[in-house]
Amino acid sequence: MKLLSLLFLTIFLSKGCDGDAQKKLEAAQLIYTANSRGFHQEIVIENHIAIIKKDRKEKTIQTKISDADWKELITLFKKVDLEEIKNLKSPTEKRFYDGAAIANLKINYKGRNYESQSFDHGFPPVEIKKIVTKINSFAKQNNEN
Template sequence: MKLFTMLFLSLFVSKSCTGQTKNDLKLAVMEYTASTRGFYQKITIENQMVSVSKDRSGTEKPIVTKISDKDWKELVSYFEAIHLESLSTLKAPTEKRFHDGAAIANLKVTYQDKSFQTEAFDHGNPPESIKKIVDKINTFAKKE
């Protein structure tokens, strides 16, 4: 009986810990921005909706659309794989943004009342660990 109780408790504890390690995209707001002197783009994802703005001043209304279930599932899988705490330590693979060779981009995630943000990287060439999600986010701006 003790063995059964120990097995049950260890299974219960391991299941509850596993469930807590995955990020839940429904509770997050992701903001991807890219800019240069003549270009600006802000893509915000929140609760299966995407907002795309190309107006730096914020006077024009952003284009808001619903994310398809297929795209949402893909985003969720990429988001679950991100280690939010390490976003600020990611190193950019290239430095074209230093000489106007690429727009300056960053990814900011607000999750459970905490903000996590990357250092600047080249638009179109994010750090490898967030490449899939950044590339997916950028597909929403290309649909315009």
């Protein structure tokens, strides 16, 4: 009985710690880039700040991320499988004939880099679509201001 209790406790604690420690957005840097011949956009998300660059020559714009948006980002970030991000397939191939800018999502998390394969700007893989859309919303919000 003691062995069974010890085994159960070990499994329970290891799973509980994994979930909490595994994905904390504060320990991450998200970098979204999109490029084509006439378009460049880079959005860096780090510790409640969005750093946006809309042109290769333009200066960066820094904006604070609201608490509501930050909470939504945390929820979306927890759903991303970092180990699988490199294997995600793009649903479209417009970037091959200049139909869309070439986009990429890179996540630096706890000293490791996780990078997606290239995909069409505006058409990310389904598994990361929500977080990519949220990241891009910061650049769109900045256009309106």
